[in-house]
Every structure is written in structure tokens, then in C-alpha cells.
Amino acid sequence: MPDRSELTRPISEHFRTVLGRLPTGVVVVAGGDREHPSGLVVGSFMSVSLEPPLVAVCVSRTSTSWPAIEAEGRFCANVLGEGQEELARRFARSGGDKFAGVGWSPAPATGSPLLDDVAAWIDCRIYQRYEAGDHWLVLGEVLELHGLAESGALVFHSGVIRPLS
Numbered sequence: 352m353p354d355r356s357e358l359t360r361p362i363s364e365h366f367r368t369v370l371g372r373l374p375t376g377v378v379v380v381a382g383g384d385r386e387h388p389s390g391l392v393v394g395s396f397m398s399v400s401l402e403p404p405l406v407a408v409c410v411s412r413t414s415t416s417w418p419a420i421e422a423e424g425r426f427c428a429n430v431l432g433e434g435q436e437e438l439a440r441r442f443a444r445s446g447g448d449k450f451a452g453v454g455w456s457p458a459p460a461t462g463s464p465l466l467d468d469v470a471a472w473i474d475c476r477i478y479q480r481y482e483a484g485d486h487w488l489v490l491g492e493v494l495e496l497h498g499l500a501e502s503g504a505l506v507f508h509s510g511v512i513r514p515l516s
């Protein structure tokens with residue numbers, strides 16, 4: 352039975368709690384200036400189209416990292432794997448040098464940061480950006496991608512980042 356009080360409360364009060372029941376992946380979207388890269392954690396990453404190959408991500412308009420990423424027109428989506436919880440927490444904080452001490456190399460197509468030991472990476476150029484309330488809905492055109500079959504996944508569920516296994 353639904354909790355009747357949830358049905359009468361304003362949507363904004365329980366939006367996060369209810370949508371948090373949907374497990375998502377944990378992805379670091381990274382790009383920007385090659386000397387001073389930028390990145391943030393998102394759970395809103397998804398595949399969209401095969402022809403052309405497109406992915407989507409929703410980025411808050413309050414993101415301090417996104418403007419620098421968008422300015423370069425490219426990003427690498429780093430799918431975090433088991434054991435990378437600390438990396439997730441680091442990129443979920445605003446401000447500071449998030450890349451200090453983090454191992455990465457330039458992704459092959461765009462040169463965006465490809466973090467060491469991620470479960471998968473998707474190297475993209477920004478294809479379209481749409482207004483979506485307090486977020487941007489961003490489409491990326493996939494130029495290169497790779498995944499490690501043996502890597503375990505990290506998931507975000509009910510406000511907690513945890514390994515899938």
C-alpha cells in the first residue's frame with residue numbers, strides 16, 4: 352500500500368527519496384582544460400542511440416565543473432567499478448583540486464581525463480544541450496569506448512554508493 356501521506360505532500364518533498372529507489376551507475380564526467388581538468392560524479396548517465404552513437408547525462412545548473420567541461424566541447428564518462436567508492440566521494444564534492452593524486456591519462460579521441468582502473472569509459476564530444484528545469488540534459492556523441500568485462504560495478508541506491516555484488 353502506498354503511504355497516503357506521500358500522495359498529499361508536494362512532489363518536491365519526496366522526489367529524491369522516491370527516485371533514489373532506482374539504482375543507477377556511478378560515473379565521473381571529466382573534461383575541461385588539459386592542465387587543470389574538471390569532473391563531477393553523476394548517476395544520470397545513460398545510453399540513448401546507436402546510430403548515431405549517443406549517450407545522455409543530466410548536469411545541475413549549479414555544477415561548478417560543468418562550465419569548464421562544456422567550454423571544451425568534450426568529456427570522458429568514467430564508469431566507476433568496485434573499490435572506487437573513495438573516488439566517487441571525491442568527485443561528488445564541489446570545489447578544490449579533485450584530480451590531485453588521481454591517476455589518469457588522456458582518452459584517445461578527445462584527450463579528456465580517463466581515470467585509472469575504471470570499469471568502462473566512453474569518450475565523447477558534446478552533441479546537444481537542452482534546458483531541463485534546474486539541470487542541463489546533455490547528449491554526447493561517442494567517439495571511442497571500452498569496458499572491462501571482469502570489473503565489478505558500483506551502484507547508487509537510496510542515497511548510498513555500494514558495490515553491486
Ligand SMILES: Cc1cc2nc3c(=O)[nH]c(=O)nc-3n(C[C@H](O)[C@H](O)[C@H](O)COP(=O)(O)O)c2cc1C
Nearest residue numbers: 391392393394395410411414415416443444445507
Ligand atoms: C551517486 C551520485 C550521483 C550524482 N548524480 C548527479 C547527476 O546526475 N547530476 C548532477 O548534476 N549531480 C549529480 N550528483 C551531485 C554532484 O556530483 C555534486 O553536486 C558535485 O559536488 C558537483 O561538483 P561540481 O560543483 O564540481 O560540478 C551526484 C552525486 C552522487 C554522490
